[in-house]
Amino acid sequence: MNWILLVIAGLFEVAFAFCLGKAKSATGNEMYLWYVGFLVTLGVSMGLLVKATQTLPIGTAYAVWTGIGAVGTVLVGIFVFKEPATFLRILFLATLIGSIIGLKAVSAH
Known part of the structure; x- marks a missing residue:
């Protein structure tokens, strides 16, 4: 439940x-x-983060939240504010998503 929060x-x-x-x-x-x-x-956002960190590890929860x-x-920014969607921007975005998934996967909760 706290992952959903x-x-x-x-x-x-x-x-x-x-x-x-x-x-x-x-x-x-x-x-x-x-x-x-x-x-x-x-x-x-902050209230839900506080609630989630009552049972999730703070380092993982904060990293996932900011990610x-x-x-x-x-x-x-890309879809609403028409910022550029360059190859490198998308590449690093994909690595960030992979890192978020990885943190969730290795979390004890």
Whole structure:
């Protein structure tokens, strides 16, 4: 169950990075709404991470959480914010995904 919470926490990390990206290009009240979204998703992400680390090893949980956030944020950058999808970028993204899977595979929980 805590692995599921950790994955959801990672997805909320992607959401708060997305909110930061949208706030950067917004103005006025819309910008403040994106910052509120950032704070809410940050709080949910951190809360779920804390809950997951009650039974999962902190080093593994934190690495998986940040890895999910990094992979998701890069994908959002490519598909939403039209960042470049170069060969090397995709290669390193694939190695990061492999590392996340590997950490999960060797975890005792």
